[in-house]
Amino acid sequence: MASVAAYDPLATSGSWRRTQAKLLVYIPLAIFAGYYLLPFVIVILNSFRNNEEIFQNGLISLPTSFDITPWFTAWNKFCVGGTCEGIAPNFYNSLKMTIPATIISTAIGAINGYVLSKWRFRGSEFLFGAMTLGVFMPGQMVLLPWAFILGNLGLTNTIAGLVLIHTVQGISFTTLFCRNYYVNIPDDLIKAARIDGAGFWRIFNRIILPLSPPILIVTVIWQFTGIWNDFLYGVIFSSGRGQPITAALIALSANGTTVREYNIMSSAVIIGALPPLLIYFFGGRYFIRGLTQGAIK
Amino acid sequence: MASLTVRNLSKSFGNVEVLKGIDLEAETGEFVVLVGPSGCGKSTLLAMIAGLETITSGEIAIGGRVVNHVAPKDRDIAMVFQSYALYPTMTVRQNITFGMESRGVPRPVQDEAVARVSALLKIDQLLHRKPAQLSGGQRQRVAMGRALVRDPLLFLFDEPLSNLDAKLRVEMRTEIKKLYKTLGKTTIYVTHDQVEAMTLATRIAVMHQGRLQQFDEPGTVYGRPANMFVAGFMGSPAMNFLPAEVVSGEGQPMIAVAVGSGRALLPLPADTRLQPGARVVLGVRPEHLSRHDGQRAGRGTIGRIDLPVEVVEPTGAETIVVLRAGEREVIARFEPDAAPKEGEVVPLAIDMGRACLFDPDTERLI
Numbered sequence: 001m002a003s004v005a006a007y008d009p010l011a012t013s014g015s016w017r018r019t020q021a022k023l024l025v026y027i028p029l030a031i032f033a034g035y036y037l038l039p040f041v042i043v044i045l046n047s048f049r050n051n052e053e054i055f056q057n058g059l060i061s062l063p064t065s066f067d068i069t070p071w072f073t074a075w076n077k078f079c080v081g082g083t084c085e086g087i088a089p090n091f092y093n094s095l096k097m098t099i100p101a102t103i104i105s106t107a108i109g110a111i112n113g114y115v116l117s118k119w120r121f122r123g124s125e126f127l128f129g130a131m132t133l134g135v136f137m138p139g140q141m142v143l144l145p146w147a148f149i150l151g152n153l154g155l156t157n158t159i160a161g162l163v164l165i166h167t168v169q170g171i172s173f174t175t176l177f178c179r180n181y182y183v184n185i186p187d188d189l190i191k192a193a194r195i196d197g198a199g200f201w202r203i204f205n206r207i208i209l210p211l212s213p214p215i216l217i218v219t220v221i222w223q224f225t226g227i228w229n230d231f232l233y234g235v236i237f238s239s240g241r242g243q244p245i246t247a248a249l250i251a252l253s254a255n256g257t258t259v260r261e262y263n264i265m266s267s268a269v270i271i272g273a274l275p276p277l278l279i280y281f282f283g284g285r286y287f288i289r290g291l292t293q294g295a296i297k
Numbered sequence: 298m299a300s301l302t303v304r305n306l307s308k309s310f311g312n313v314e315v316l317k318g319i320d321l322e323a324e325t326g327e328f329v330v331l332v333g334p335s336g337c338g339k340s341t342l343l344a345m346i347a348g349l350e351t352i353t354s355g356e357i358a359i360g361g362r363v364v365n366h367v368a369p370k371d372r373d374i375a376m377v378f379q380s381y382a383l384y385p386t387m388t389v390r391q392n393i394t395f396g397m398e399s400r401g402v403p404r405p406v407q408d409e410a411v412a413r414v415s416a417l418l419k420i421d422q423l424l425h426r427k428p429a430q431l432s433g434g435q436r437q438r439v440a441m442g443r444a445l446v447r448d449p450l451l452f453l454f455d456e457p458l459s460n461l462d463a464k465l466r467v468e469m470r471t472e473i474k475k476l477y478k479t480l481g482k483t484t485i486y487v488t489h490d491q492v493e494a495m496t497l498a499t500r501i502a503v504m505h506q507g508r509l510q511q512f513d514e515p516g517t518v519y520g521r522p523a524n525m526f527v528a529g530f531m532g533s534p535a536m537n538f539l540p541a542e543v544v545s546g547e548g549q550p551m552i553a554v555a556v557g558s559g560r561a562l563l564p565l566p567a568d569t570r571l572q573p574g575a576r577v578v579l580g581v582r583p584e585h586l587s588r589h590d591g592q593r594a595g596r597g598t599i600g601r602i603d604l605p606v607e608v609v610e611p612t613g614a615e616t617i618v619v620l621r622a623g624e625r626e627v628i629a630r631f632e633p634d635a636a637p638k639e640g641e642v643v644p645l646a647i648d649m650g651r652a653c654l655f656d657p658d659t660e661r662l663i
């Protein structure tokens with residue numbers, strides 16, 4: 001006697017056929033997942049091996065030694081560009097650049113989105129279209145204008161200059177996100193508030209902002225990872241100790257005076273990737289939720 | 298004193314004229330209902346009174362003051378929206394006090410007002426809840442509470458009941474009427490439901506295609522509709538329209554209606570000066586048709602017309618009967634006991650004293 005299987009209303013065939021179908025989907029998915037994870041696993045393993053062992057057995061092999069000193073060396077002892085302070089200063093540079101730029105660009109995006117969705121005026125749709133054009137603009141196109149502007153403002157090779165660039169470059173995305181979210185907030189709420197006597201800022205602070213956490217989380221995650229991971233502007237508009245960590249990692253590998261210290265380089269790469277990874281680990285589910293959720297259920 | 302005066306008001310969106318020369322007024326304490334099919338401009342008119350839409354031409358005065366360029370918050374109005382428009386992140390109490398907070402009303406006065414309104418609307422148990430935790434009827438009450446707390450010159454209602462299910466809608470309709478009886482506040486109420494208009498209004502403004510068709514008391518709008526649109530829109534089932542002609546017969550002018558093969562002669566309603574040969578449209582409401590029992594035949598205003606029954610629709614309280622008159626259908630209302638059977642040819646008595654005659658060209662009441 002066959003056991004009585006639970007009735008599955010979605011089943012279209014027998015149980016073996018279903019198992020086969022699942023295997024067909026999950027085995028390739030597992031292979032892809034492993035393939036994508038492999039480089040990261042190798043870097044993690046190398047960051048805990050000592051350099052002699054890496055030279056002996058090659059970059060890609062299972063570790064036979066365990067050493068956590070590469071992490072400390074990478075953080076504040078390794079010599080980059082003539083000073084031996086590790087990548088800590090560059091890490092702090094990245095924080096000093098990313099946090100203000102994320103906050104300012106998100107705040108401006110929220111206000112832009114509010115105006116473009118709830119206080120429309122003649123030409124506001126055109127303005128929105130023009131702003132979103134920035135989403136598709138390759139960064140290389142704006143390098144020369146930015147060099148010109150930073151030069152005139154006296155912000156060349158400063159963190160403030162990079163904050164300015166990332167804020168302005170980010171407004172396209174933050175405006176797009178917020179405007180498309182706010183469009184789904186019923187206009188009647190704004191009308192009711194206007195009759196209630198609330199003005200532009202009171203409506204924004206008391207009605208729009210309290211409805212905004214889902215989209216603000218999305219925008220902050222997007223901006224933080226994007227700005228932190230930026231390489232182009234960091235390399236072009238800063239140098240030496242003033243560079244953000246992504247740019248400094250290159251200097252690390254270009255350090256030709258000594259032997260290549262793969263374990264230290266691996267640790268440095270992971271330190272550089274850690275903040276966006278943490279943000280995504282802790283905020284990832286809000287990210288998905290915020291992108292798919294409407295303003296009002 | 299008129300609480301609201303609308304003079305020669307027009308509104309265009311680009312080339313589309315949605316309101317054409319509207320004249321309207323509401324005396325203090327009146328309940329004016331704007332009614333019409335969707336797209337007639339009634340909601341736009343209300344939004345213009347509220348100050349949420351700009352005025353293309355004409356004038357709106359509230360409490361004697363022209364408010365064409367006055368911001369919504371300074372018009373001394375309160376509004377209830379079809380979607381309720383409750384602020385979703387605020388509690389019921391915060392929803393109600395938001396307006397007072399914006400206007401800088403002191404805290405003790407706010408508390409007093411919330412207590413008064415929540416007792417009146419029986420929402421005192423809900424003050425700490427968020428709108429998402431309320432049922433449709435409760436949201437409706439909170440939306441009204443938000444308006445009532447203000448004590449304005451003018452209440453504006455934009456289809457407040459159309460998001461409720463049928464049963465609740467009737468209950469809330471009665472509540473609104475009770476509330477109006479208690480407070481006696483001037484109210485402008487927009488609806489597409491002619492029953493709501495009839496039951497609530499002291500005066501009804503029927504709108505169609507951006508024009509005011511008729512502005513009068515409910516009884517007059519129903520009994521003496523200004524034109525065929527108003528006649529057809531107010532009342533359900535709708536008024537029957539039959540093309541007819543004035544002929545001379547039995548010593549006085551009569552109305553001839555084509556019925557299948559022949560034609561029926563009906564007495565002309567009094568005080569009309571129509572000459573034989575004039576073409577008219579005869580409008581008869583379904584409840585003014587009944588089974589002709591011979592006894593009333595002597596009375597001058599009762600006409601007789603024999604029509605075959607096509608469909609019988611019992612609703613319980615009454616029975617709707619569809620009859621065939623040549624190419625047209627005639628709908629009549631019967632008491633369930635007196636309803637004819639399908640296929641039967643019924644002798645119908647038409648109460649010509651209550652019938653309406655329309656000019657077939659202008660569609661106006663004669």
